[in-house]
Amino acid sequence: MTQAAIVPEQTRKLVREVILPHARAVDEEGRFPKESVSALAEAGYLRWFVPRSLGGLQGTVSGFSEHCAIVGEGCTSTALILAMHAQQTAVLAKHALDTHADLLRKVASGYLLASVTTEAGKGGHLLTAHAPLIRKGSQILFERTAPVVSYGGYANGYLATMRESEEALPESVALVAFEQASVQCEVRGEWNAMGMRGTCSVPMHFKGVLTEGAILPGAFRSIALQTMVPVGHIAWAAAWYGSARGALRRLTSRRNATRRTGDSAEPLYAKLAEIRLNLDLVWAVIEQAARTIDQLWSSNAQQEAYEAIPFNVLINNVKLAAARLCFAAASSLVELAGLAEGYLPAQSGIERVFRDLRAASLMFHDDRLLATNGRLLLVEETDFLRRAASP
């Protein structure tokens, strides 16, 4: 039996009828977009990456990007929540079918998964962790504080990076996945940010006991390079792209919002064209990266392929391109639309999109990715990274 695929027109309808209408309130109140996320859950979007055998859609990254972008046109926060959830789901689907089939089934029936990778004093470095798993007999004691957990107060399950043991180096990372109900989960603060206000990215504290089965098998580096990072960057980029695209669409569809005749017309046309040019460039990189990862997955590529420098540079470039060019587009839209339409709260929601997209460069800081890419470029013509990673 094949699951019915979700077609883009369904997503656009959902955006028109639910997601966009709630975006302003979600932003003004800084609240979780429960209506939009529920609507997405009911329509099956949360099970996009769950295998068909466990009740999911077993979809591609390319397909997901398209839907995530459309959702972004309605509400950036909702799209980012969908993106981050999809990222966690993809990790379980690709790396934890044996250990976490149950959790995947629950995702297929509407569970929302969140990510716990931030840690104090770590500087956003994904491949290290400090808080250790502490083994006591067959039990694994688990305690973790995280400064930023997007929609952490609304998730049904979490994937968290931990140091493998008290003796292990910070570079020895284990990934655990567990349900909200199985450990103590405490929200320890608020989220009252400039933008992405619906993501409710709060500090949290977790404490409890896990079993061996909570730990995802395999090296975390493989999970990160094969799935967590690529899906993350591509999905976030699609959300940001959609957000900017939606704002542009709403502005151009109301032609009376801009002065189109007289001396200011030619510069207006040029500015609009540049905004669209930037967005087209972003989408081109997203599509290329999505195609690449889908191809690697379907050909069962080995870890070596994911260590390749051109691949890593591309995956970082997706995030970099989207973060800077989508925000630049939003900034131009504010200028173009002027005070009434661009700077004040208006139907087109341009100022909200501007505030949302200002966060993009900070979500895993662009500077870190640029620094990584620069290093990689200096050894790209050698085979150093691949060979250094596999002694």
Add this chain to the structure above:
Amino acid sequence: MSTTDELLTNLLRPFLRGVSPEQQVPPETPLISLGLDSLKAIDLLFSVEEHFNIQFPDHMLNGDTFATHRALSTAVESLLAARAK
């Protein structure tokens, strides 16, 4: 221990964990087990090349050369000797 060894130890230390200023880097201990990951290995490469004014040829840029202090030291000394000719 040669001068190269000493210089290399000083270059290595910032990239490793648990090797204090008074300690030597154990010559045969895998550097990976001392905290060296692939991105740090790139920085280490740049540091070694700049400090000794050498460039590793591509065929020497692999996990073997950077596996241990001894392996790296041997590689550096061979490049210094080749340059001296």
